[in-house]
Amino acid sequence: MGSIHIDLSGMSHPIDVDGSKNVVKEVDFMPKPKTPMHLTFNEVCCYVPAHFEVPGMMSKLNKLKKAFGRGKDEVIKGADKKERQILHNITGVVNPGEVVAIMGPSGSGKTTFISLLAGRNKARHTGSILYNDQHKPTDKAFKRQLGYVTQEDALYEGLTVFETLYYTAVLRLPRAMTEAEKRERVYIILEVLGISKVKGSIIGGFRVGRRGISGGEKKRVAIGQELLYNPSVILLDEPTSGLDSTTALNLIGTLETLAQVGNRTIVTTIHQPSSRIYQMLDKLLLMGQGHLLFYGDASAATDYFAEIGYAMPYGMNPADYFLDVASGWSGDGSKKAKDRTSVVQNTDPELKALLRAIERGRGLESKGGTDTALVPLAIDKKGGGGLGEEYKKELGATFATQVRVIAIRSLKDRRFEKFSVDTVFTMMFVAVLCGMLWWQSGLSKNTGTTEGAMDVSGVLFFMLTYLSFSLLFSSIFTFPNEKTMLMKERASGMYCVSAFFFGRTLADLPLDTCLPLLVSTGIYVMVGLKASVGAYVLSMCIVLLVCFTAASLGLFLGAWFLNLKRAQSAATVLMLTIMLTGGFFVRTTPAWMSWAKYLSYIMYGWSAMVKLHLRGALAKCGGENPSTEGICDYGALGVVKSDAYGGTEVSILLCMLIALRALVYIALRYRAHE
Numbered sequence: 001m002g003s004i005h006i007d008l009s010g011m012s013h014p015i016d017v018d019g020s021k022n023v024v025k026e027v028d029f030m031p032k033p034k035t036p037m038h039l040t041f042n043e044v045c046c047y048v049p050a051h052f053e054v055p056g057m058m059s060k061l062n063k064l065k066k067a068f069g070r071g072k073d074e075v076i077k078g079a080d081k082k083e084r085q086i087l088h089n090i091t092g093v094v095n096p097g098e099v100v101a102i103m104g105p106s107g108s109g110k111t112t113f114i115s116l117l118a119g120r121n122k123a124r125h126t127g128s129i130l131y132n133d134q135h136k137p138t139d140k141a142f143k144r145q146l147g148y149v150t151q152e153d154a155l156y157e158g159l160t161v162f163e164t165l166y167y168t169a170v171l172r173l174p175r176a177m178t179e180a181e182k183r184e185r186v187y188i189i190l191e192v193l194g195i196s197k198v199k200g201s202i203i204g205g206f207r208v209g210r211r212g213i214s215g216g217e218k219k220r221v222a223i224g225q226e227l228l229y230n231p232s233v234i235l236l237d238e239p240t241s242g243l244d245s246t247t248a249l250n251l252i253g254t255l256e257t258l259a260q261v262g263n264r265t266i267v268t269t270i271h272q273p274s275s276r277i278y279q280m281l282d283k284l285l286l287m288g289q290g291h292l293l294f295y296g297d298a299s300a301a302t303d304y305f306a307e308i309g310y311a312m313p314y315g316m317n318p319a320d321y322f323l324d325v326a327s328g329w330s331g332d333g334s335k336k337a338k339d340r341t342s343v344v345q346n347t348d349p350e351l352k353a354l355l356r357a358i359e360r361g362r363g364l365e366s367k368g369g370t371d372t373a374l375v376p377l378a379i380d381k382k383g384g385g386g387l388g389e390e391y392k393k394e395l396g397a398t399f400a401t402q403v404r405v406i407a408i409r410s411l412k413d414r415r416f417e418k419f420s421v422d423t424v425f426t427m428m429f430v431a432v433l434c435g436m437l438w439w440q441s442g443l444s445k446n447t448g449t450t451e452g453a454m455d456v457s458g459v460l461f462f463m464l465t466y467l468s469f470s471l472l473f474s475s476i477f478t479f480p481n482e483k484t485m486l487m488k489e490r491a492s493g494m495y496c497v498s499a500f501f502f503g504r505t506l507a508d509l510p511l512d513t514c515l516p517l518l519v520s521t522g523i524y525v526m527v528g529l530k531a532s533v534g535a536y537v538l539s540m541c542i543v544l545l546v547c548f549t550a551a552s553l554g555l556f557l558g559a560w561f562l563n564l565k566r567a568q569s570a571a572t573v574l575m576l577t578i579m580l581t582g583g584f585f586v587r588t589t590p591a592w593m594s595w596a597k598y599l600s601y602i603m604y605g606w607s608a609m610v611k612l613h614l615r616g617a618l619a620k621c622g623g624e625n626p627s628t629e630g631i632c633d634y635g636a637l638g639v640v641k642s643d644a645y646g647g648t649e650v651s652i653l654l655c656m657l658i659a660l661r662a663l664v665y666i667a668l669r670y671r672a673h674e
């Protein structure tokens, strides 16, 4: 077998890998991880609910009904019975320096198994998974030693490739490393993965409405994020899916190199490797319907299956053959397509036959009749022990850095959303429309009349309601959109929830301030509201308070539901209640609903604005002149008490804002831990 050259596009140290033995001739591009890890998994079984539970109220009510009808214990026992076993006693060992490829047909349990190895699967499972005989994958201190690349690429679509890797580096690499060292590491990763030529391109995607880098490049960025930290263990779920065969070959070659040079432990699922990729693999773990069919040297698999009666037809790609075998098709290559279909449709008996053959093979092996191995493979104890004190002291970014980086990253990620031409145009259009419809209504000569005062109170109410609506509904998207990223980054221990909360709050400030200020200033000038600096500044403060409160409500709903549709429905209900009970549309709310107006932050903001701009009109309403009380005909203004300058309303708004922000934090914490 000739030598394969792995093209790492411009890499300063090209790698030559011998195709048959994967011998790395020259590599020094990545620092070695501190602690080599051997992984042992023993009798791992996994169970999932057998029936899909329809979400929603009806299903919950039905469950409650059953619970009351049959007794709680009975229901729980019943639930246990309704489980389906999707992994069956998976056992094996992976030593440092090895790349293990998990293969199997679709639905055979590859993702379930690798996510269990990564400690990211909450499904009920038994058996043990240990790194260096002591660390569970879910251990907090160990998380940072483990790189896990999921099947779906969870990336911030608005960031460039370089920004994505750089911010991950700042958040994930030890705080002892300098800024220059972190940048250097990013450049190395860009080179290693052959994506340096797209470092300035955005990731792109549906959310930002722009096409960015290709699917294969996204995959490599996701892998790069995990390699940055230089972990001892790298787990990858289908890293080659969507890649052409040459790029896939390069990627597997890079993984082989990383394993051999850095003594890393690498486990990857792989869907349908080409024969060239197959020849590069060290170890193969073959699964079929959750059963372990083979675990051992990839080069020994063909002989092993031949010995148990599943000889590979001549000239076939071993990977294709093993997938056929694992799918339940065991006929030879000459069988007609018709026969194959009939066998595949009835996989269980075939799989049972294969499992029986494997058992017989084990019997032979124990008698020394065969040298091919199913499992377990020997543990190479050079893996070492625990993480060591040195590692434990190696902390990631400080809290302040976490907050700063999350804020900057978030600002950059949302640059396409908030300042898009569409958003600015819509807001400006509304401002100009308001200005034209209520042109100079705020001049004192106009507010002296009933109609004039009503006009101004109307435009103030509309302005606050419009800004509230747009901020509430845009904030709803924040957390549901970032859910996957938050879960992924939290799972690898990159930052704490409070840093995320403060970072996002900081990032919202400029974005949620600029546009409302611009719109309300436009309306202020065109409507001709009080021409004094004090009144203008106070008005803007009130507008911002209302906007921040609305945004907090949106963030809370988003964080609580983490589901856009439900959060939007809840927001619509709340917003309409807040608007209608605000006192502008309905002056006398029914007694049983009168409490609702106290929750209406729009009412407090509007009331404070009216007091600021229509004090004269309010006085005529009787607030300052008891003798005329009750004869006010200023419509909605009658509900505004002209007792002060709106201090009470502003204080209440402030309290609401703080309370809602606290609720956002609690919801986020609760969801993150969930």
Ligand SMILES: Nc1ncnc2c1ncn2[C@@H]1O[C@H](COP(=O)(O)OP(=O)(O)OP(=O)(O)O)[C@@H](O)[C@H]1O
Pocket (backbone or CB within 6 Å): 048, 049, 086, 104, 105, 106, 107, 108, 109, 110, 111, 112, 113, 123, 271
């Ligand atoms: N949370 C779950 N609830 C119900 N069924 C599940 C759950 N997780 C996995 N399964 C089932 O377990 C089996 C294995 O799924 P898994 O995703 O691990 O397969 P896979 O080999 O990775 O498939 P693919 O190659 O198509 O990604 C499938 O039948 C799947 O439907």
